[in-house]
Amino acid sequence: MVSAISIIGLFALTGFSTSYTNGTKELVFVQTLWRHGDRSPTKTFPTDPYQESAWTFGGGGWGQLSPTGMKQHLNLGKMLRSRYVTDYQFFPTKYNAKQIYVRSTDVNRTIISAMSNLLGQYGQDDGSSVADVDYPAVVGWPKGFVPIAVHTVDDDTDHLGNMESTCPFREQVWNLAKTSDEVKNFTNSDKVQSMLAKLTNYTGETVDIDNLWIITNALYIEQIYFNDSIRTKNSWFTDDLYAQADAINDQVQLYQNGIFKNMPNVVNGHDVGVLTRKIRGGPILNDMVMHMNIKLACQGMTTPNCTWINNLKNYVYSAHDTTIYAFFSALLIEEYAVKPSGGYPLYSAAVLLELYVDSADKKPYFKMIYHEQDGSGFKTITQGIQGCSSDYCDLDVLRNFSATIQPDQPIDQWCYSDLNKYSGVSTVSMLLIAVILAVRNDFFGLF
Ligand SMILES: *[C@@H]1O[C@H](CO)[C@@H](O)[C@H](O)[C@H]1NC(C)=O
Ligand SMILES: *[C@@H]1O[C@H](CO)[C@@H](O)[C@H](O)[C@H]1NC(C)=O
Ligand SMILES: *[C@@H]1O[C@H](CO)[C@@H](O)[C@H](O)[C@H]1NC(C)=O
Ligand SMILES: *[C@@H]1O[C@H](CO)[C@@H](O)[C@H](O)[C@H]1NC(C)=O
Numbered sequence: 001m002v003s004a005i006s007i008i009g010l011f012a013l014t015g016f017s018t019s020y021t022n023g024t025k026e027l028v029f030v031q032t033l034w035r036h037g038d039r040s041p042t043k044t045f046p047t048d049p050y051q052e053s054a055w056t057f058g059g060g061g062w063g064q065l066s067p068t069g070m071k072q073h074l075n076l077g078k079m080l081r082s083r084y085v086t087d088y089q090f091f092p093t094k095y096n097a098k099q100i101y102v103r104s105t106d107v108n109r110t111i112i113s114a115m116s117n118l119l120g121q122y123g124q125d126d127g128s129s130v131a132d133v134d135y136p137a138v139v140g141w142p143k144g145f146v147p148i149a150v151h152t153v154d155d156d157t158d159h160l161g162n163m164e165s166t167c168p169f170r171e172q173v174w175n176l177a178k179t180s181d182e183v184k185n186f187t188n189s190d191k192v193q194s195m196l197a198k199l200t201n202y203t204g205e206t207v208d209i210d211n212l213w214i215i216t217n218a219l220y221i222e223q224i225y226f227n228d229s230i231r232t233k234n235s236w237f238t239d240d241l242y243a244q245a246d247a248i249n250d251q252v253q254l255y256q257n258g259i260f261k262n263m264p265n266v267v268n269g270h271d272v273g274v275l276t277r278k279i280r281g282g283p284i285l286n287d288m289v290m291h292m293n294i295k296l297a298c299q300g301m302t303t304p305n306c307t308w309i310n311n312l313k314n315y316v317y318s319a320h321d322t323t324i325y326a327f328f329s330a331l332l333i334e335e336y337a338v339k340p341s342g343g344y345p346l347y348s349a350a351v352l353l354e355l356y357v358d359s360a361d362k363k364p365y366f367k368m369i370y371h372e373q374d375g376s377g378f379k380t381i382t383q384g385i386q387g388c389s390s391d392y393c394d395l396d397v398l399r400n401f402s403a404t405i406q407p408d409q410p411i412d413q414w415c416y417s418d419l420n421k422y423s424g425v426s427t428v429s430m431l432l433i434a435v436i437l438a439v440r441n442d443f444f445g446l447f
């Protein structure tokens with residue numbers, strides 16, 4: 001197929017503008033969603049011997065990116081450069097302010113992950129950038145290092161990147177989901193109850209399915225950094241206990257993202273699965289689809305409202321494992337894409353969403369690629385999405401998914417509506433989801 005690939009370079013006002021094509025499909029836009037790299041715990045349980053002072057890297061304290069995390073993103077940045085600059089010649093060889101836009105959540109580790117990543121993409125001393133044009137030629141400035149702006153928005157209202165943003169409606173939906181038979185059965189099962197009781201005894205706090213993740217996540221990280229002492233300092237820690245607690249937490253996470261075994265999962269007339277996927281993954285999927293729609297609508301246009309998107313080649317989101325998980329859950333591919341199934345996306349996991357236009361049928365297509373973790377390479381996952389039978393899939397499939405999980409109201413407003421007075425569930429959307437799920441179950445039955 002390589003012979004079918006042609007690379008056309010043409011000179012535009014902004015510098016060297018190039019394009020990448022595979023057969024008749026031309027790449028026009030790339031969106032990247034990654035999670036941060038290796039970090040310290042964000043908090044822990046009262047009896048933990050590894051409290052905040054145990055964490056000294058990355059500025060010190062809870063939730064900071066470690067040097068390992070920085071390296072993971074440096075590597076990912078180099079991989080992105082290799083794909084889009086060297087192989088595809090689609091991104092420019094050096095930083096171009098009009099062609100990339102980076103939006104991070106307002107958290108130290110995601111901002112610094114973005115900076116580390118961009119260092120890999122555009123900050124190496126490889127002759128791509130020019131001293132005194134792209135960076136100052138002075139003693140003390142690393143040669144070739146080009147600082148690149150990382151934008152952010154207030155964390156509390158970042159409903160798109162931060163799955164813990166202030167959103168009472170999301171809390172109400174989760175509280176309702178917890179009263180469904182399926183979640184109640186799970187929570188009240190002997191397996192879960194005995195684990196929660198054990199952990200309550202060991203950790204010095206009442207453990208339930210909502211704070212379980214704090215314990216499993218702290219233990220996960222302590223096994224990376226204090227593996228030699230964790231078994232003596234937390235004398236109750238065993239690999240078996242950890243594995244069981246982690247598996248329970250994985251199931252909780254599926255529920256929290258609106259993925260139930262019984263679909264639709266209707267409680268008091270509310271489809272808590274659909275509502276959850278709308279409120280968590282809905283905003284980011286719709287944002288990405290909106291960018292692609294504007295990109296396409298602006299092709300060949302010179303109106304001022306098209307300048308920004310016409311120049312833009314790469315929109316980047318620097319966020320969290322929970323963001324990627326919500327995004328995948330919205331597309332019903334979380335188990336297909338994330339391995340092991342049910343687990344969190346690993347450090348520096350990334351989704352690449354490529355937009356193509358076919359010169360033969362004039363239609364838009366997308367390709368979705370996943371970077372599982374540092375060193376794992378890129379894997380095309382388009383075909384995990386229901387309705388996609390090739391690596392290049394009709395953009396309408398994604399548009400339809402985004403329509404079914406579009407928040408019912410502008411998200412800032414929806415977050416403050418009251419579920420008790422709410423009747424947003426239409427029979428039509430429930431039927432549609434039921435059909436999608438029926439087909440999806442057949443699809444996964446093939447494996
Ligand atoms: C080009 O597209 C074909 C299918 O249309 C695919 O098999 C091939 O892997 C693609 N090439 C690259 C480099 O992505
Ligand atoms: C950055 O880290 C410090 C120390 O943990 C913390 O106080 C501060 O709130 C963090 N800021 C952001 C925006 O993450
Ligand atoms: C919950 O458990 C009960 C009793 O075991 C069972 O009858 C019911 O089908 C279960 N419900 C769900 C939704 O799993
Ligand atoms: C509670 O934890 C202590 C150690 O912290 C242990 O000796 C005891 O057996 C535990 N009790 C139960 C019921 O698990």
Ligand SMILES: *[C@@H]1O[C@H](CO)[C@@H](O)[C@H](O)[C@H]1NC(C)=O
Nearest residue numbers: 222223224225227228231239
């Ligand atoms: C920690 O040590 C155990 C053996 O005691 C080993 O099985 C495990 O892989 C180690 N974990 C890490 C993250 O190094």
Ligand SMILES: *[C@@H]1O[C@H](CO)[C@@H](O)[C@H](O)[C@H]1NC(C)=O
Nearest residue numbers: 293294297298303304305306
């Ligand atoms: C840009 O503005 C024109 C009117 O000047 C409007 O017709 C068009 O829909 C707008 N395009 C986008 C992508 O907003």
Ligand SMILES: *[C@@H]1O[C@H](CO)[C@@H](O)[C@H](O)[C@H]1NC(C)=O
Nearest residue numbers: 387394395396397398399400
């Ligand atoms: C998208 O949805 C529309 C309206 O329901 C439908 O007509 C169309 O066939 C769907 N397209 C794809 C590719 O699923």
